[in-house]
Amino acid sequence: MNSPDNQSNKISEKDNYQDDLEHQGQNADENGQFYYQEHDISLEKYSDLCEEEYKKSFKNNSESDEDYEADFQHTTVYHHGENNGRHMNEYEFLEKLGQGSFGKVKKVERKYLDEDGVTVLKSFYAAKIFKKSQLEYERVFGYKSDGESFMTNRLHLIQEEINIYKHLNHPNICKLFQIIDDETDEKLYLILEYCDMGQLMIWNEDNQYYDPNDKLDQFLCKQYGIQEQDQFKRRELQANVIFQQIAKGIQYLHKRNVVNRDIKIDNILSFLEENGDHFKLADFSTAKKLTHQHQKLKDCAGTSGFRCPEQQFNLEQGYDGKACDIWSLGISIITYVNHKIPFWSDSNLQTDIAAKNNPIQYEKHNSDQLKDLIESMCKKSEADRINIDQVLTHPFFTGE
Ligand SMILES: Nc1ncnc2c1ncn2[C@@H]1O[C@H](COP(=O)(O)OP(=O)(O)OP(=O)(O)O)[C@@H](O)[C@H]1O
Numbered sequence: 001m002n003s004p005d006n007q008s009n010k011i012s013e014k015d016n017y018q019d020d021l022e023h024q025g026q027n028a029d030e031n032g033q034f035y036y037q038e039h040d041i042s043l044e045k046y047s048d049l050c051e052e053e054y055k056k057s058f059k060n061n062s063e064s065d066e067d068y069e070a071d072f073q074h075t076t077v078y079h080h081g082e083n084n085g086r087h088m089n090e091y092e093f094l095e096k097l098g099q100g101s102f103g104k105v106k107k108v109e110r111k112y113l114d115e116d117g118v119t120v121l122k123s124f125y126a127a128k129i130f131k132k133s134q135l136e137y138e139r140v141f142g143y144k145s146d147g148e149s150f151m152t153n154r155l156h157l158i159q160e161e162i163n164i165y166k167h168l169n170h171p172n173i174c175k176l177f178q179i180i181d182d183e184t185d186e187k188l189y190l191i192l193e194y195c196d197m198g199q200l201m202i203w204n205e206d207n208q209y210y211d212p213n214d215k216l217d218q219f220l221c222k223q224y225g226i227q228e229q230d231q232f233k234r235r236e237l238q239a240n241v242i243f244q245q246i247a248k249g250i251q252y253l254h255k256r257n258v259v260n261r262d263i264k265i266d267n268i269l270s271f272l273e274e275n276g277d278h279f280k281l282a283d284f285s286t287a288k289k290l291t292h293q294h295q296k297l298k299d300c301a302g303t304s305g306f307r308c309p310e311q312q313f314n315l316e317q318g319y320d321g322k323a324c325d326i327w328s329l330g331i332s333i334i335t336y337v338n339h340k341i342p343f344w345s346d347s348n349l350q351t352d353i354a355a356k357n358n359p360i361q362y363e364k365h366n367s368d369q370l371k372d373l374i375e376s377m378c379k380k381s382e383a384d385r386i387n388i389d390q391v392l393t394h395p396f397f398t399g400e
Contacts, residue, residue, distance in 0.1 A: 068167055068168070069166055069167055070165075070166040070167075070175075070176045070177055070179055071178045071179070072166070072178075072179050073178060073179065073181070073182075076182055076184065076185075077089060077180060077182040077184075077185040077187075077189075088180075088189070089180070090110055090111055090112050091108040091109065091110050091125075091127065091191075092108060092109045092111070093106050093107075093108055093127070094106065094107040094108060094109060094124075097126055097198070100128070100283075100285075102130060102135060102154060102158065102285075103128050103130035103131070104128075104129055105126055105127065105128050105129070106126070106127050106129065107124060107125075107126060107127075107194060108124070108125050108126070108127045108191070109122055109123070109124055109125075110122065110123050110124075110125055110191075124194040124196070125177065125191045125192060125193065125194050126191075126192045126193070126194045126195070127189050127190065127191055127192070128189070128190040128192060129187050129188070129189055129190075130155075130158060130187060130188045130189075130190075131186060131187055132155055132186055132187060132188050133186055135153065135155035135158060136153050136154070136155045137153070138153055138154040139151060139152075139153055140152060140153065140154055140157060141299070142156065142157060142160075143298060143299040149299075155188075157285075158188070158285070161284055161285050161286075161287060162176070162179055164258060164284060164287045164288070164289050165284040165287065166179065168252075168253070168258070168284070170248075170249055170252040171245075171248075171249075171276060171277045171280075172245045172246060172248050172249030172252070172277055172279060172280055172281060173249045173252065173280055173281050173282075174192055174193050174195060174269055174280040174281065174282035175192065175193040176191070176192055176193075177191045177192065177193065178190075178191035179191075192282075193271075193280070195269035195270055195282070196270075196271060196272055197213065197215065197216050197219070197269075197270040197271060197272045197278075198213070198269060198270065199213065199265070199268070199269060199270075200213060200216070200242065200265055200266075200268045200269075200270060200279070200336065201213055201265050201336065201339070203265075203266065208340070208344065209339050209340050210265060210339050210340065211339075212339070213270070216270050217238065219272055219278075220238050220241060220242075220278075221234070221238070223274075223278070224237075224238075224241050226238060226241075232337075232363075232365035232366075233367075235336075236337055236366075236367055236370055236396075238336075239333055239336050239337050239370075240397060241279075242268070242279050242336065243329070243332070243333050243336070243397075244392065245277050245278065245279040246263075246268055246279055246281055246329065246332075247329065247388060247391050247392050247397075248392070249280065249281045250263070250281070250325055250329060250388050251388045251389065251392060253287075253325075254322050254325070254387075256289075257289060257290040257292075257293065258287055258288070258289050258290070259288050259297075259322055259324070259325055260281065260284065260286065260287050260325055261286040261287065261288065261297075261321055261325065261328075262283060262285070262286045262301060262302050262303055262306075262307075262328070263281070263306065263325055263328035263329050263332060264303050264305075264328060264331075265306075265332050265335055265336060266303075267281060267282050268280070268281060268282070268332070269281075269282045286301040286302065288321055290321060294320070295321075296317065296318025296319060296320065297318055297319055297320075297321050298315050298316070298319075299315070300312060300315060302324065302328065304348035304351045304352055305341040305343060305344060305351050305355075306328045306331045306335075306341070307324065307327075307328060307352070307355070308323070308324045308327035308328065308355070308378075308382065309352065309355050309356035309380060310324065310382055311324050312356075313352070313356055319382060320382050320383075322387065322388070323382035323383075324382070325388075326377050326385045326386065326387065326388065326391065327377060327378050327382075327385065329377060329391070330373070330374045330377030331378065333370075333374060333377075334360065334362075334366075334370070334374050337363075337370065338362075338366070342360045342361060343360075356380070360374060360375070360378060362374075367396075369394075369395050369396045370396055372394075372395075372396070373391070373394045373395075373396040373397075376390075376394070377391060
């Protein structure tokens with residue numbers, strides 16, 4: 001997401017205008033002139049296309065369910081003109097939520113018919129949209145489980161990501177509900193759980209700090225009864241709530257031998273609802289399913305500032321993906337509390353070198369419990385780091 005070494009997440013008017021054109025079903029003819037491609041299809045028709053399968057995915061929502069699989073639609077994608085033309089099947093495209101390196105994310109409203117066949121129900125989702133031709137064109141290295149590299153294209157890697165992501169089903173993981181891939185449509189759509197409060201904190205390019213998300217912080221204090229007046233202690237109490245939830249999501253992944261490899265502040269999204277959990281890990285573009293418990297990974301992944309030293313400097317021998325998630329979670333926690341990344345330099349390389357060689361600099365207000373947690377998660381040697389179960393039973397979280 002809009003992390004320090006990723007693209008800016010700012011959305012220009014122009015972007016939104018171009019997005020609108022794209023979603024109005026406009027295509028360019030050989031003279032570069034736009035023409036409309038409208039389809040007169042009723043709401044019933046769209047709902048019928050996937051209602052049954054879609055509902056299955058909603059029912060299949062429990063944490064213990066091992067068999068979850070997001071709905072895969074190969075059916076025809078219909079762009080249609082109703083309401084300014086921003087519809088695709090039963091979805092209406094609303095505002096742009098963000099821009100990733102390979103695709104954009106838009107809020108969508110899904111309208112569908114209830115079981116009575118009359119009542120129209122509505123709900124919001126986030127749609128991640130990829131341009132297939134562009135991704136197919138981009139040549140990249142893929143890595144087999146033994147570390148051997150092979151030439152492939154970006155689309156293939158995204159399909160691998162989807163193969164892992166579509167089975168993940170946990171309250172602290174932003175859920176993938178549906179994949180829409182029509183051979184005749186130039187785009188691939190991932191329909192995700194919509195996290196209405198967005199990112200945990202917002203990266204400030206000017207001062208290179210993270211700005212707090214004030215609305216979220218107020219909600220947190222109210223919802224979890226945090227009344228601490230001292231702002232530094234309050235921040236740690238908030239971190240306790242957020243990262244306990246995120247650690248549970250990671251525990252779920254690690255139990256299934258899935259590693260994320262890009263855990264950072266920007267990839268934690270929030271969800272303001274009265275009941276249930278409020279924090280979710282998003283973005284599985286670098287996730288890997290390990291073939292066995294101790295498999296070593298050999299490709300470079302992650303974001304400078306949050307990634308562990310071996311993810312950058314020990315690729316030949318390979319690294320432990322679970323231990324690298326623990327490091328990045330530790331860095332995310334201390335970054336949340338102090339608003340700044342502990343290892344930070346002018347270039348990605350210098351930042352990675354600092355992570356390898358330097359101790360973490362704490363602020364004087366950081367508690368001993370917090371420092372102890374971070375030190376045990378961010379040991380320079382991966383073998384010395386605590387695992388995710390030990391993170392969750394650390395006194396910082398249990399309060400013992
Ligand atoms: N499910 C969601 N609900 C609400 N907002 C979202 C959701 N998913 C993504 N976003 C917003 O869209 C932005 C871009 O997300 P995306 O995952 O594409 O970016 P990214 O992490 O930079 O991708 P990549 O790492 O592949 O470049 C995020 O920063 C976030 O603000």
